[in-house]
Amino acid sequence: MKNKIYLDNAATTPLDPEVISVMLEVMKNTYGNPSAVHAIGRQARVVVEEARKKVASFIHAAPAEVFFTSGGTEANNMVLRSAVKDLGVNHIITSPIEHHAVIDTAELIHQQNNVLLSLVKLDGTGSVDLVHLEEILATHTDKKTLVSLMHANNEIGNLLPLKKVAQLCKKYGVYFHSDTVQTMGHYTFDVRDLDIDFLTCSAHKFHGPKGVGFLFVNQNVQLKPIITGGAQERNMRAGTENIYGIVGLAKAMEIACQHLDEHQKYIQELKTYLIEQLEQNIAGISFNGNPKGDSLYTVLNVLFPNSEMDEMLLFNFDIEGVCVSGGSACSSGSNTGSHVLRAINADMNKPSIRFSFSKYNTKEELDYTMNLIKNWFTGSSKN
Template sequence: MDTVYLDNAATTQLDIEVISAMHESMQTNFGNPSSTHAFGRKAKAALENARKSISALLHVPSSSIVFTSGGTEADNTAINCAVRDLGVTRIISSKIEHHAVLNCVEFLDLENRIKLDFVNLDEHGSVDLSHLETLLKSDTDSKTLVSLMHINNEIGNILDLKAVGELCHTYAAYFHSDTVQSVGHYEMNLSQLPVDFIAVSAHKFHGPKGAGFMYVRNRAQLKPLIHGGSQERELRAGTESIHNIVGLQKAMELAYANLEKEATYIKSLKSYFISSLKEAISGIRFNGHSGDLDKSTYTLVNVSIPLSQAESDMMLFQLDLKGIACSKGSACQSGAQLGSFVLNEVYGKNLDYPGLRFSFSKYTTKEELDYVVSTLKSLSTSKASG
């Protein structure tokens, strides 16, 4: 087996139908959607058709969808606009958020623009909802934004959006959630969820990089962060990338049209992978709730094999040599050659062994997983004996 790609939490392979839709759009929708001539009107129609399609899948008005370059821009826009335009002076978040959120809220705190509180996590890295309520109760005079991701991108833990949203509503707080790892993989009826902002990125569900959107429940009070033209109803200036947005639309339509079938298939792969790893490698640990199919996303597992940091780093290199793509954690941090900040935060001194993240897609096969398990077993056995 030449290559096995198990880093789908970082990015996914483009669906062939998405490529076709984007190719057609690049050929036929090359006009500027802000132009008033026929070419511009055609591009504008494609843009608004994508917005309507996406909003229908999420059960919200099309006016609540603001196209962005991806999840990072959507997260930053939501958080900064909440502070600047909605009068938020306090943010409650967690220390294992994606850096698109974590670095943003820490920067605002450093500039003394907000007071930052971190909610406690349990021994598996899940948010302590009782502590969240305590934090919300502790300062009802300040306008508060709660920013907590739906699915953790490293350990896969799932947050109860409804429970958190209801807590926020009870204490008149705004709620923002990074849903980059969940939209396209889970049904999302935002008309029934008390969430004020979400962030989405197309390349997490077989769409193109450089395309995403922000959902805003009530955009009336918001002003643009990027100034220029009147695109995106004056909330995000810059000529829209029509072919990428069409790709996002197509990827999302495909994801939800085939959701049940593909989710069932990928869940079976994850279950098989977990049982195979347990049988093959003694002492393996599944980090967070990633070994629990009910409490974590079906798209990834994060495991620690009884090896030293140096051996684990070499393991990642050797897996790459054998054509296996996985990661130590978030792709945004991999270039720094650091251990997972998420695992360090969750386990602290109890983090005996570094973690490896394997993430799946509809293109993953059982035969590929067999190859990965046998390779891991061989490498871990040779390390142990050496």
């Protein structure tokens, strides 16, 4: 197979051609500054606000509850920092397997602002222990608390029962934020039904452009900007809007929502097929997380048996044209290893590889990948 096989869609996804098309159209014809009062500026403002309405409709929010950002990392920072600064939060509850944008920010806030930081325990599969979460909430009713838990883990794919956590948070009168970077565009969301305070999203995880995302802030919550110097985004985020990115985000979300059931079924079949092939052909194979349970259908984290290729497995995939990840791509330059795999007590002496799928992957690509794996681990493959 001559072309590269891209199985790292949890890191980023290729742009949908329809997204490229609408972005190019706006680049050519809508170059005004949305803050300008003249006709060309007003035209740009209309484009931004139409995109906002579209995004809001997909999550059943009001347009005034959607704020465009540079991506998930900025949006997560806005929630955590503003909750402390503006809402008086003095206790943050999160988990040891959150994305660095949350866990590192929470740790820094804890150190700098005398804010209590609690880490909820994980069960045997690496999922959040809801019993322990309630114990923490019940123990600290004297605190003003923010719970920040991701909807799906970016490395192992474990899913959080959002509704149950939201109900727990309401029971104890605390704020709830969920990082939905891995699930927005892959699942349906109804913020009214969830009764959640904050959601964060990044467009490039569902075939939209990089450098743009959004933050949902419940209308009952009032935050102030952490980036100042302008009145953009209704005084919530200073700086000229990324019009092309915003339009691309809205289009990518529209496509994802229109074809959600179809793509979900197709991608789940790919994931299930790879699990079956690995179990049938590779002795000693196992999986990190809970891939056959409540798990993100786009992610499969495989724990391979030890072999002479331990240190070179990721490199060999790359040499053979298969793009996969050994952990979160956001920290792949680090030599510290995966904090997620350490937190779930995975065997760090064995190589773990994350395969993550999109609507553009095929069964033929998985067959090619399996032939490589069988050749490396059993010395046999089909031509």
